[in-house]
Amino acid sequence: MWGVLFVVPSFVWATGSTFGAQSTVSPSLVKLVRDGVPWFLTVLVVTGLLKLFGALVGIGLTRPRGARISRLMVFCGGGAAVLLTWHGGLFVLHGVLVEAGAVSVAQDLAGLTGWYLYLWGPWFIVGGLAFAGATARYVRPRADRRKLRLYGAVGALGALVLSVVSTATGIG
Structure with missing residues (x-):
């Protein structure tokens, strides 16, 4: 469950939304999202996919x-x-x-x-x-x-x- 929750911010921010980021994340990163900088949005998507992989590993650790x-x-x-x-x-x-x-x-x-x-x-x-x-x-x-x-x-x-x-x- 932790892994699934951890995925959400990366994908939300990759859409260009700064929901939840404006007061909790570095202003320089928020600016990259707000400006729609393609390489940074790609980093967010890749990070989200890695987090999703982590969630799958967590789920995989529940059964032999x-x-x-x-x-x-x-x-x-x-x-x-x-x-x-x-x-x-x-x-x-x-x-x-x-x-x-x-x-x-x-x-x-x-x-x-x-x-x-x-x-x-x-x-x-x-x-x-x-x-x-x-x-x-x-x-x-x-x-x-x-x-x-x-x-x-x-x-x-x-x-x-x-x-x-x-x-x-x-x-x-």
């Missing part, structure tokens, strides 16, 4: 599958758990640092700190924990759980490396 599909589900579930929790954790950490006065932000972004600290960060963390729980629950009763745990760990490590690299380069 064949060996290949199980490995893919656990790999993706482990990756999603780390990616979402890490991303949300960065939002919360940054928000705490801004609120504590240890870090400053541009004046036009100051109003967004609370949204990232209290809404977006926790939302990502809840999603990450949901994927972690679903993946662990999926693996637990399986006879090949040792092998599946390896796939989950590789997915998690890959997501962590991707996240750190994208954060370090300023992409994410």
